[in-house]
Amino acid sequence: MPTGGMLLVDKPAGMTSHDVVSRTRKARGTRKVGHAGTLDPMATGLLVVGVDEATRLLTFIVGADKTYTATILLGATTDTDDADGEIVERAPEHAIAGVTEAAISEGIAALTGAISQVPTTVSAIKVNGRRAYDLAREGVEVELQARNVVVSRFEVTARRRETDRIELDVVVDCSSGTYIRALARDLGAALGVGGHLSALRRTRVGPFAVTDAVQLDDLAEAELMSPADVGTIVLGAIEVSTEEALNLRQGKRLAGASARLPATPAAAIDPEGRLIGVVERRGDDVKSVMNLPTAAFV
Incomplete structure (x- = not known):
C-alpha cells in the first residue's frame, strides 16, 4: 500500500x-x-x-484561496510591515484622532476585490535568484513588482481606539499570493497614519x-x-479500473474517458481506493500529468 x-x-x-x-x-x-x-x-x-x-x-x-484572522495596528509603520520589525515612524495623536470610521471603511473597500498589490519587502519572493528578505537584511534596496490578487472579504470584526493607535481585528478571504502585511501597510498609508500587522492567524487553506x-x-x-482522500477533496476523483490504472502509470491515455472527469485536473483512484495520480482532459481522452511511484503500489 x-x-x-x-x-x-x-x-x-x-x-x-x-x-x-x-x-x-x-x-x-x-x-x-x-x-x-x-x-x-x-x-x-x-x-x-x-x-x-x-x-x-x-x-x-x-x-x-486562504482565510486569515489578523489584527492591524494603525498609527505606526515598521520596516517589515509587521510587529517583528522596528518602528520607523509614528503618527501624531491628532492625526490618529482625525481618522474617522467612515475613512477606515472607505480604505478597506478600496483594498477589497481585484487589486494590484506590491508585496512586502521582507518576503520570500525571489529577486535575481535570491529571497527578498535576505537582500533586505543585508541592506540591499529591494523593489518588488506589483501583482494582481483578489481579496474577496476584508471585514472588521472589532475596533479599539487609544490616543496613539487604532487596532482593527479583521477577517480576510484572499487568493494565493496576497500579503496581509501589505494590506495593513496600505490601509495605514491611505489613512495617513501608517499601519502594520500585529497578529496573524491562518484559519483555512x-x-x-x-x-x-x-x-x-x-x-x-x-x-x-x-493521498487518495486528499486528491479527492482538493481535485475531485475519477474512478478507474485496474487495467486503466496500469495504462495511466505507463503513460497511456484513457480513450474517450473525458466525460467521466468531475473536473480537470482530477485524482485517479483505483478499485482498491489508492491514488494512482493526477489526470487531465486531452480532447475526449484522459491523460496522467502526475503519477505516484509504481513502488508505492507493490
Whole structure:
C-alpha cells in the first residue's frame, strides 16, 4: 500500500514553516516532507504538510484561496510591515484622532476585490535568484513588482481606539499570493497614519480548516490523510479500473474517458481506493500529468 499522506498542523508563533517541516521529519521518521504555503514566524495557524509521496500533491494545494484572522495596528509603520520589525515612524495623536470610521471603511473597500498589490519587502519572493528578505537584511534596496490578487472579504470584526493607535481585528478571504502585511501597510498609508500587522492567524487553506489541525506535540501519533482522500477533496476523483490504472502509470491515455472527469485536473483512484495520480482532459481522452511511484503500489 502507498505510504505517507497529509497532515494539517497548527503552527505556533515563533517558529518558521521550515521548523515545522523539520519537526515532522523527526516525528514521522522520513526526510520527504514539505508544506503548502509559508507562514511567517510571527503568524500562527494552518500549515498543510505533505509526507512521503503525498508531497507531490502540495503543488495542487499551494495556490488555493486562504482565510486569515489578523489584527492591524494603525498609527505606526515598521520596516517589515509587521510587529517583528522596528518602528520607523509614528503618527501624531491628532492625526490618529482625525481618522474617522467612515475613512477606515472607505480604505478597506478600496483594498477589497481585484487589486494590484506590491508585496512586502521582507518576503520570500525571489529577486535575481535570491529571497527578498535576505537582500533586505543585508541592506540591499529591494523593489518588488506589483501583482494582481483578489481579496474577496476584508471585514472588521472589532475596533479599539487609544490616543496613539487604532487596532482593527479583521477577517480576510484572499487568493494565493496576497500579503496581509501589505494590506495593513496600505490601509495605514491611505489613512495617513501608517499601519502594520500585529497578529496573524491562518484559519483555512482551500478546503482545509485549522479546526482540524494537530498540535506539534501530536505529530508522531497523528493519523495521516491518505493521498487518495486528499486528491479527492482538493481535485475531485475519477474512478478507474485496474487495467486503466496500469495504462495511466505507463503513460497511456484513457480513450474517450473525458466525460467521466468531475473536473480537470482530477485524482485517479483505483478499485482498491489508492491514488494512482493526477489526470487531465486531452480532447475526449484522459491523460496522467502526475503519477505516484509504481513502488508505492507493490
